[in-house]
Amino acid sequence: MVDKLLINNKYSKGEFSLVIFTFYIFFALILFTSCEKDPIPENTNNPTIGLKKIQDFVIGDYTVSAYNENGEFRLGYTKVYFTVKDKDGKYVENVQLTSFPDMDMGTMTHSTPRTEITKVEGKVLYETYYSFLMYSGQGDGTWYFDLKYTIGEKSDSITHQVIDVKNTFRTDGKTSRRVIQSFVSLNESGTYIVSLVEPIQPKVGLNDITAYIHKRINKNTYVPVENFTLKLDPRMPSMENHSSPNNVDLTWSATEQIYKGKVNFSMTGYWTLNFILQNQNGETLYGNAIAGNIIYSSLFFEVEF
Numbered sequence: 424m425v426d427k428l429l430i431n432n433k434y435s436k437g438e439f440s441l442v443i444f445t446f447y448i449f450f451a452l453i454l455f456t457s458c459e460k461d462p463i464p465e466n467t468n469n470p471t472i473g474l475k476k477i478q479d480f481v482i483g484d485y486t487v488s489a490y491n492e493n494g495e496f497r498l499g500y501t502k503v504y505f506t507v508k509d510k511d512g513k514y515v516e517n518v519q520l521t522s523f524p525d526m527d528m529g530t531m532t533h534s535t536p537r538t539e540i541t542k543v544e545g546k547v548l549y550e551t552y553y554s555f556l557m558y559s560g561q562g563d564g565t566w567y568f569d570l571k572y573t574i575g576e577k578s579d580s581i582t583h584q585v586i587d588v589k590n591t592f593r594t595d596g597k598t599s600r601r602v603i604q605s606f607v608s609l610n611e612s613g614t615y616i617v618s619l620v621e622p623i624q625p626k627v628g629l630n631d632i633t634a635y636i637h638k639r640i641n642k643n644t645y646v647p648v649e650n651f652t653l654k655l656d657p658r659m660p661s662m663e664n665h666s667s668p669n670n671v672d673l674t675w676s677a678t679e680q681i682y683k684g685k686v687n688f689s690m691t692g693y694w695t696l697n698f699i700l701q702n703q704n705g706e707t708l709y710g711n712a713i714a715g716n717i718i719y720s721s722l723f724f725e726v727e728f
Contacts, residue, residue, distance in 0.1 A: 470514065470548040474504060478586060480570050483579045484510045487520065487570060496566075496588045498558040499602035500618045500635065505540065505549040507572060514547040519573040524553060524586070525643075528564040536616055536637040536645040554603055554618035554635060554645075558590040601725045605639070608700075608708035614639040615648065615708065617700065619724045620681065625688055626728070632686040632696070634673055650675050654699040656713055656720070657686050661693060664718050673698075688726075696724045 475494030480487045489496075490504045507515040520540040525532055536554040543550050559566050566588050571580035591600045605616045620633040634653060637645040653673035658664045673684035688694060697720035699710035710722035 468547075470543075470546040471504070471506060477503070480568070480581055480584060482570065482572060482581050485515065485572060485574075485579070487572060496553070496555065496586055498555050498588060498591050498599075500552060500554050500620045501588075502552050503550070504543070505551075506547065507549070507574075515574060516547055517542075517574070518549065520549055521571045522551070523569040523643075524555070525567045525569065526557060526564045527567060528562050531642070533642040534645070536618065536635065536647075538647075554616060554637065555588045556603060556605055556616065557588070559586075559588045561590075600727070601723065604722060604724070606709050606722065610706065610708060612702075612708065615700070616645060617653070617698070617722065619696070622686070622726065624728075625726050627688055627691060629669065629685055629687050632673060632684045634682045636682060636700070647680070649677075650703040651682075651708075652701045652705075653682055653684070654701065654710075655684055655686060656697040656699075657688070658695050658697060658713060658718070659690070659692060660695060660718060662690075664713070665689075666713075688728075691728055693725070693727045695719060696726060698722045698724075 471488075471490050474490035474492060477489040477491060477494055477496060480489070486508045488506045488508070490506070491502050495501075496503070505520055507518045507520070509515055522537070522540060523534065524537065525534050533556070535556045538551050540549050540551040542548070555566070557564060566586045567582075568584045568586045569580065569582045570584070571578065591602055602619045603616065605614060607614050616635075616637045616639065618635045618637075620635060622630040622632060632655070636648040636651055636653075638648050639645055655670050655672050656666060657670060658666055667687040667689045669685070669687045671685035673682040675681075676683045686696065697710070697713055699712065699720065700708045700722060702708055710720045711717065713720065
């Protein structure tokens with residue numbers, strides 16, 4: 424058969440062997456190349472899976488995008504994550520970000536409690552939180568945002584970018600839910616801001632409850648306060664204002680840098696979280712006990728589920 428092929432194609436045995444060898448080499452190269460995976464560029468894994476975009480901020484050749492779980496800046500505590508992309512759409516590592524939210528109310532301006540923006544370990548993602556004292560439009564005010572990045576020796580910034588801080592509502596859609604409160608302490612030691620963080624998704628039974636406490640230094644500076652106590656008394660106004668057992672007051676956690684406690688919801692519905700704020704010496708700075716005709720503390724938040 425081979426001899427017939429050689430005769431019909433006028434190839435010598437040596438020439439035919441060279442053709443076959445060349446064919447096998449060519450086929451092997453195609454197979455090897457097709458089986459090789461394209462190299463995966465660095466930093467292309469999406470770090471925002473499970474998050475919703477809030478807003479983009481274009482700063483020169485870079486785009487800084489804000490994300491969180493609900494896709495909104497909201498009244499009170501708001502966790503925010505940032506990504507930074509270059510003009511080719513690649514995520515950028517080792518970025519230093521600073522931000523400054525500012526509410527313009529016409530006759531005055533003020534900022535709000537916040538923390539530094541830090542990198543999330545193992546991700547091309549940067550995180551912070553804001554405790555927005557007011558929502559957009561409240562008191563005819565407008566929230567603006569200043570943002571600066573530093574990458575190596577290069578820095579750039581944008582200023583006066585409008586952001587929309589949403590109000591948070593009870594499920595009946597009628598009353599704004601109390602999640603943050605600013606007040607002057609009873610001993611006039613200063614103005615404090617308490618921000619409710621958890622429970623975000625309350626359930627019947629024992630829930631983690633967490634909060635931040637800040638002291639106002641001036642209209643643009645708020646510092647976290649440590650080693651205070653938030654004495655907790657949850658109540659259900661529509662059910663004869665009953666409380667629940669096994670609640671744990673909120674105390675400072677040095678490891679997690681937040682106030683932590685436990686709240687027990689014995690049933691679904693509308694609850695008030697009544698607090699008495701005490702300093703490290705046990706002195707009451709704000710709030711009061713629930714007794715008789717007093718059904719709310721002067722310091723309380725709302726939960727409904």
